[in-house]
Amino acid sequence: MPNAFWCVVEDDRAGHPKKVMAEVLAEAARLSGGRAEAVWLTDRAEPDGLRRLAEWGAGKIWLVEHPGLAPYRGEVWAPVVAGLVAAQAPRAILGAVTSRQREFLARLAARLGVGFAADVVGLAMDGDRLVATRPVYAGKLLARVAWARPPWIATLRPNVFKPADPVAGREPQIERPTVTVPDGALRLAERREEVSTGLPELSEAELVVSGGRGLKGPENFVILERLAAVIGAAVGASRAAVDAGWRPHRFQIGQTGRTISPKLYLGFGISGAIQHLAGMRTSKLIVAVNKDPEAPIFKIADYGIVGDLFEVVPALTEEFKKLLGK
């Protein structure tokens, strides 16, 4: 029997795995012929969180629950997981592109002396080796990459891989290995929470509404927020809007901001500079509204409206309200 594919759990820091894990587990199960397992390092795992992992396809859950594991610190996590890897020899270790995992899985790969591929958008077996596809050069090219030896370690871009249909009522098989959690040098001094917008988090949102310099000022983002609230979208921005101080940097989409891959991206008053496209061109569906018919964003848009966003946004909001019965 070939060894399992492991999925490192990304959680909401309150005991529940994030929904991106349904995508990672489904991909692991598909590639391994149903041998997907979860590895969860946390200070707190809720029973329904564990159940969710099983329903999403984790045949087994390696659970390490310890107060020293939160907040995440790479220097503390890496030796813990490396110890488990040495004992269990998984064939692959997959995670999601999140603030913790982008660092952690790279770090783990260095500890194990194996290859690491970040921000993968496609995975396929080629004989008995894994080949990953990932965007490079600001998304202008795709690279197919392969590992010299297992475990194959990678982070997967959220919203790209198809999640499994959950199998309701599946009982989690939990293993609690005995491990030593080292102390670590980093000490958390302070956590500054953002004021919640009530809208989804940008990097995992399925729908994203985004505004650029065409918005003309910070006050006008209100009309995008209204539209976003109707359809349940996150609100992002171009660098021009961020550099002007209209939106905080964490909302920036693009090469020097976040990379997103939503089901639907709606861009308003954004020209479509190459650095912006780098952060959103793998969106499944792209809609652009711009008053300039020559704006480059129309080249990659599936649907476009040439017009004044200050007229189009309210009209669209009304239409969405009608459609969704709000």
Add this chain to the structure above:
Amino acid sequence: MKILVPVKQVPDTATQVKVGQDARQIETGGITWIISPYDEFAVEEALRIKEKRGEGEVVVVSLGPDRVKEALRSALAMGADRAIHVNDPAFNEADTLLTARVLAAVIKQEAPALVIVGRQAIDDDMGAVPAQLAELLGWPSLYWVMEAAIDAGGRTIRAGRQVEGGLEVFEAPLPCVLTAQKGLNEPRYPTLKGIMGAKKKEIKDLRADDLGVAPESAQLSIVRLETLPPRPPGRIIGGDVREAAHELVRALREEAKAI
């Protein structure tokens, strides 16, 4: 206090990149090369820390062929004190792990108190080297740092990393690895004086032998580079604003099933 900043030279995002002959590398003719933008934030932060303390040294390091001297010169023109160029064809196909091994060897020789790295290089977009470097050195690391301050004694750092939903501020004893996120600072432009001065600053050349790093084969390699599959042509929806909005919403629901 000595601060070391690894900088990578990458194609300017505005230039076109084409798949090269062997399909594993890009065609390098006609490319404008720049310092990876996040590495400029890293250099800037190192310079600010030095200026604030009124003492210290900023050393920039790059691994790559002859052309990367230009990137090192730009960093020296910004104000870095000296540069190290690891130039050895044995590392031509280095992946992030081998790159981290090389940089870790330089760091062991230089023994800086702090290493500031870019969040990711905008050619391979991996964001892996800093974490791997920290792991090989056995140092703590903080990713996507938005603010950083060193205590007066130069022994500990307080730095905030960007995470989903907020900022986590950590304290750590030095040495430590930080990755610079946009928002950390605004990089300066080199002054004319800086550019002139950079010509006199030292760029030391190192090879694999000098570092004692065996040029092993990469753990992750590129099988093939490809251009993006073309997106199906889009549709511009005409008519007055109300009609267009109505048609767009209909198409999103009925054709694209996105809503």
